[in-house]
Amino acid sequence: MKIAVGSDHAGFALKQMLVEDIKSLGHDVEDFGSYTPAAVDFPIIAQKVGTAVLTNQTERGIMFCGTGIGAAIACNKIPGIRAAVCHDIYSAHQCVEHDNVQILCLGGQVIGHTVAFELIRQFLDARFSESPEFRRRVAMLDDMEQYPKSDGLFHSPHLESADKNMPL
Secondary structure, three states, X not given: OEEEEEEOOOOHHHHHHHHHHHHHOOOEEEEOOOOOOOOOOHXXXXXXXXXXXXXXXXXXXEXXXXXXXXXXXXXXXXXXXXXXXXXXXXXHHHHHHHHOOOEEEEEOOOOOHHHHHHHHHHHHHOOOOOOHHHHHHHHXXXXXXXXXXXXXXXXXXXXXXXXXXXXX
């Protein structure tokens, strides 16, 4: 699998430690920066990683920043991208299996190399579930990007049909 990686200055050291580990798993890695520990604005790097995933230049992405939160927010601003901060094993694979997440975001100031490597392994080994309920929910997420209305609500066939059949 081809993987896009990127970091800001706060995630730079962790990214540098993990690039060769990702390659050791049999993946190709394309690094979108930063290339030094000098301060850089994470949205610039997140846009590059997200665009690589969105355009199928890479299959998945991994972003590193101080907490992973800023990177996830930035990546999720790109329509069609689903990014998640994961600092535990279950979330690292479940985010792909249930939510078809394409970009894993990790905090270089939160976790260390060994945990990060296992999270990456879980994320890259996971596959999106074929179960209809997960497919339907991800379709609803996609619809939320496509059908915003001036009333501030999201209208779509998936959301409206589910709303009639779901107890609240």
